[in-house]
Amino acid sequence: MALTFPFAAIVGQDDMTLAIQVVAVDPSIGGVLVLGDRGTGKSTAVRALADLLPPIQVVKGCPYRCDPAKPAGACPVCQARDPQTKVVTERQSVAVVDLPLGATEDRVVGALDLEKALSQGIKQFSPGLLAQAHRGFLYIDEVNLLDDHLVDLLIDVAASGENLVEREGLSVRHPARFVLVGSGNPEEGELRPQLLDRFGLSVQVRTPQDLKLRVDIIKRRDAFEKDPTAFKALWHKENQKLQKRILKARERLAEVSVSDDMLMLCARLCQQLGTDGLRAELTLLRATRAFAALQGHSAVKPEHLQSMAPLALRHRLRRNPLDDTDSGARVQRSVQEVLAA
Numbered sequence: 001m002a003l004t005f006p007f008a009a010i011v012g013q014d015d016m017t018l019a020i021q022v023v024a025v026d027p028s029i030g031g032v033l034v035l036g037d038r039g040t041g042k043s044t045a046v047r048a049l050a051d052l053l054p055p056i057q058v059v060k061g062c063p064y065r066c067d068p069a070k071p072a073g074a075c076p077v078c079q080a081r082d083p084q085t086k087v088v089t090e091r092q093s094v095a096v097v098d099l100p101l102g103a104t105e106d107r108v109v110g111a112l113d114l115e116k117a118l119s120q121g122i123k124q125f126s127p128g129l130l131a132q133a134h135r136g137f138l139y140i141d142e143v144n145l146l147d148d149h150l151v152d153l154l155i156d157v158a159a160s161g162e163n164l165v166e167r168e169g170l171s172v173r174h175p176a177r178f179v180l181v182g183s184g185n186p187e188e189g190e191l192r193p194q195l196l197d198r199f200g201l202s203v204q205v206r207t208p209q210d211l212k213l214r215v216d217i218i219k220r221r222d223a224f225e226k227d228p229t230a231f232k233a234l235w236h237k238e239n240q241k242l243q244k245r246i247l248k249a250r251e252r253l254a255e256v257s258v259s260d261d262m263l264m265l266c267a268r269l270c271q272q273l274g275t276d277g278l279r280a281e282l283t284l285l286r287a288t289r290a291f292a293a294l295q296g297h298s299a300v301k302p303e304h305l306q307s308m309a310p311l312a313l314r315h316r317l318r319r320n321p322l323d324d325t326d327s328g329a330r331v332q333r334s335v336q337e338v339l340a341a
Helices: 014-025 042-052 105-109 114-119 148-160 211-226 228-234 236-253 260-273 279-295 302-316 327-340
Strands: 032-036 056-059 089-092 096-098 110-112 125-127 137-141 162-167 170-175 179-184 201-205
Touching: 014 032, 014 042, 014 179, 014 201, 014 236, 014 279, 014 302, 032 042, 042 096, 042 137, 042 179, 042 236, 105 110, 105 148, 110 162, 110 170, 125 170, 148 162, 201 302, 211 228, 228 236, 236 279, 260 279, 260 302, 260 327, 279 302, 302 327
Parallel strands: 032 179, 032 201, 096 137, 137 179
Antiparallel strands: 056 089, 110 125, 162 170
């Protein structure tokens, strides 16, 4: 297995690394969309996400990595087990699954296991990428180029948290709750609004213009490519610190309070920006709370709203043909107006 670039060694894309950490604290935010120039470390940062995620407890031998503490949401395999038998558990790393652009629908949702069907005459379901990503992260590079039929499928599964497969005489329903992470270059095509709305946070990345920063990035990447193992070992302690910070933030999350005044600010901001529905407010609530937990604070404050609002709202704005201002700048401008009112 190829080693990934250490997350702690990434420099120059603060919004992107912050968004990934916030979603790692609270996956219910709904994932991250990273759009921007080619060669700016988008896929590197997402694939390094595994460094930040503490191992999870799973049912041993379960192909869907079911949570032993939540039998109500168990897969068909776990439901078929004898309830009198003691459940054996083990710790596994959180999955970060790549969904290639050329993947077939069978590869994504799962299909009949042809080998067993032909050799043994057994009709058995072979889980796909959605099953592998359960309780983890599903990463799509060049998400804006994904085929429409796969986009429709992902929207359905992301909304329901279940994958239903009915084909070749099989009828299988299994849990598929994952965090969707996408990256792409907007110059190569736009995302459909329905899929765009499924991402909790959106980040715009640009090529760094600071020369010292560019040199630092090149040196680190070059050192990693020369000896990935040694470079990974060099950054191991820093990665461990990040992982512990995220674990503490997760434990603190339930204790972080959000006042009615802060909720009113969120609602006023979304109303002023003209966002559709209430998903924007919910995402903003979760993101500010997770960011406060990450900062070690016990309550959400206006500065948390200022930091998270552009990430949570920039991709939810309606286009204004009379205003060519960057969407992130429009959000910041509205935040300042709402806070000043």
